[in-house]
Amino acid sequence: MPSLDRSVLERLPTFRRMAGEDIDMLLKDAHPSRFSKNSEIFSQGEEARSFFLLISGHVRVVRTSAQGDKVIVRHINEGELMGIAIAMERAVYPASAIAIVECLVLNWPNSAWPSLKSKVPGFGTAVYRTIGQRFQETHDRVLEMASEQVEQRVARAMLRLMNEAGRQTADGMEIDFPITRQEIAEMAGTTLHMVSRLLSVWKDQGLVRGARQKIVISNPHGLMRVAERHRDE
Amino acid sequence: MPSLDRSVLERLPTFRRMAGEDIDMLLKDAHPSRFSKNSEIFSQGEEARSFFLLISGHVRVVRTSAQGDKVIVRHINEGELMGIAIAMERAVYPASAIAIVECLVLNWPNSAWPSLKSKVPGFGTAVYRTIGQRFQETHDRVLEMASEQVEQRVARAMLRLMNEAGRQTADGMEIDFPITRQEIAEMAGTTLHMVSRLLSVWKDQGLVRGARQKIVISNPHGLMRVAERHRDE
DNA sequence: TCCTCTATTTGCGTAGACGCAAAGAAATTA
DNA sequence: TAATTTCTTTGCGTCTACGCAAATAGAGGA
Incomplete structure (x- = not known):
């Protein structure tokens, strides 16, 4: 049973163009959870079991090297996806996600991904578009670090x-x-x-x-x- | 009519586990092309119309900033995909690809992507796995540039x-x-x-x-x- | 074979970025 | 209110990495 209303997703740009039934289908497999400030939503190297949508709050995604050096990969804002390792066939999370403030998160088990992808086509597209944007941003950053x-x-x-x-x-x-x-x-x-x-x-x-x-x-x-x-x- | 034999793809790790008919289906939409040394296979900012598989040779992928600074994003080797902007819903190529040596390339029109993805499921998976690996490598590189x-x-x-x-x-x-x-x-x-x-x-x-x-x-x-x-x- | 072009090596001076250190300021806890 | 912790600012010395320049060395063409 979804404990969240359609309207929560309908406000977000990612889902704005989706049919109401499709949004309901997404919500059926999702369950909301709350993370307190500074708590870890997922952890680098941990087996990826879920993917997430940030409903409210702010999340920091951090990648740590073997030597202990850290970079902040990005910040996740309201309405954005995170932890979508499954969409790229990755078994573990490549970085850690930490709630900067109190956060409300929607959470899907990875097992729901294949059927959501095929039955809610707009969702798969949205996920891959997100990946494409972030990939590009990451490349920009490599260029930036190399030349500026x-x-x-x-x-x-x-x-x-x-x-x-x-x-x-x-x-x-x-x-x-x-x-x-x-x-x-x-x-x-x-x-x-x-x-x-x-x-x-x-x-x-x-x-x-x-x-x-x-x-x-x-x-x-x-x-x-x-x-x-x-x-x- | 495919002008290339199954066996060309069957040797490559990406396609090793695919059924023969699936490989034929892939080849049906593909056409081979040859690029001479130092020629450009696709160009940063250009509308993405095709995606590619490098059959033989070596390709350099280069990203150039507005100020003219360059980074070599990666090298593409035999059997690897490139220019797969379509899989991430990107309209233009985010970087340029240059043949380092004489190259043989297999080339699909982007229009073939949706049907290939759904009819040859192993192919979609392979593409997304490739994206995942490269994304991770790119993040490693950001970390490397920041800390080393x-x-x-x-x-x-x-x-x-x-x-x-x-x-x-x-x-x-x-x-x-x-x-x-x-x-x-x-x-x-x-x-x-x-x-x-x-x-x-x-x-x-x-x-x-x-x-x-x-x-x-x-x-x-x-x-x-x-x-x-x-x-x- | 000579000439030209491109790639490579190396020296030298400089400045940008860092490490270390210490002091100051704001928030939290006792 | 005092004590503690965390965050921020600033100074100073050092060294890494870069820019500039010039010499050297291959490769390919005429």
């Missing part, structure tokens, strides 16, 4: 945060969840020191405002200019 | 080349296609100078042998130790 300076990378990381989780306030675009300098560093592939220094400079230039675990981008356009500044300009 | 030094990254790039296109010779494992220092730099995200310097050091240590557009890894295990050496060891 720390300053540009951090600026881009901030702009990515803004686009995904920005909320308009009186002071500018505020990131909707708590995030530390260390975590921004793990998005951009640098150290918290560099992030802190850059934020100080940008604060003096009126581009951003910051506080403990908080970022507000007061001048998005100015920050974009920083991100696009090339080595020899 | 140039020396380690170049060592890893060389080992990747060896695993994918290594050929055992008297002197060691030789990369099967011509590759310049500049190109190795584009794999590792550094400059040709750094690559050249590192190769010189490794040559003195008996790890590699090099020549113009040629790399031989004489001591793979030694090179692995270099790749795994962490910052503070």
Whole structure:
């Protein structure tokens, strides 16, 4: 029995074009669960048994190397899929997902995937489209890491945060969840020191405002200019 | 009319487990084409009309940024798929593919994808498995670029080349296609100078042998130790 | 065989990014 | 309220990696 209403999915862009019966079919196999702040939704290396849709909250996806180095692969926002290893025939989760704030998640057992894919064709398409977008973003990031300076990378990381989780306030675009300098560093592939220094400079230039675990981008356009500044300009 | 025999596909790991009729069905929609050395098989940003299987030769997949910086995304080897944008609902190719040597390629129009996917189920699975593997590799690379030094990254790039296109010779494992220092730099995200310097050091240590557009890894295990050496060891 | 073009090596100076360290500030707990 | 923890800022010294430049060496064409 679905304990969630159609309307929960109908609001989301991924499902907007789907027929009501199809959404019901999806919900039949899904069950909702709640994750408290800082709890782990799935874990890197763990056998993949489910895939997920984030209904509300924010999730951080983190990949850790054998040497213990970490990168934040992406943030998952309301309405986005995560843990869709099954769609790519992967047996284990390639990264860990952590609830940044209290999260409500819809959860399908992997066993439901084959039938959902064939019976709700729009769903398979949506999943593969998501994979394609993320794959492209990941390639962009490789290129970025290979060719751009720390300053540009951090600026881009901030702009990515803004686009995904920005909320308009009186002071500018505020990131909707708590995030530390260390975590921004793990998005951009640098150290918290560099992030802190850059934020100080940008604060003096009126581009951003910051506080403990908080970022507000007061001048998005100015920050974009920083991100696009090339080595020899 | 397929102008290629079943046996061409049956040799490849991707198709080994498929029924003969399924392979015939695949071949029915495919047509072979030949690409001369340095010619472009598909181009970044171009509308994706086909997907490909490399029958023989070697292909370099390159992604270029707006500023003109390049990275070599991967190399495609015999029996591997490429240009499978359609499987992820992407309208354009996210990178360019260039024949490193004379190549024989099997080519399907994108219009054949939906029916092949449903009628040859093993094919869809193989495609999605390939995507999953490459996605994981790409994430590994982000992590690598974020946390490792140039020396380690170049060592890893060389080992990747060896695993994918290594050929055992008297002197060691030789990369099967011509590759310049500049190109190795584009794999590792550094400059040709750094690559050249590192190769010189490794040559003195008996790890590699090099020549113009040629790399031989004489001591793979030694090179692995270099790749795994962490910052503070 | 000479010439040209492309690839490679190496030196040198510089700056960008990092490590280490210490101090300051904000939140949490006792 | 004080104590503790976590996060942030900033300074300073160092070294890695890069840019620039010039020399060397193959490969292929005329």
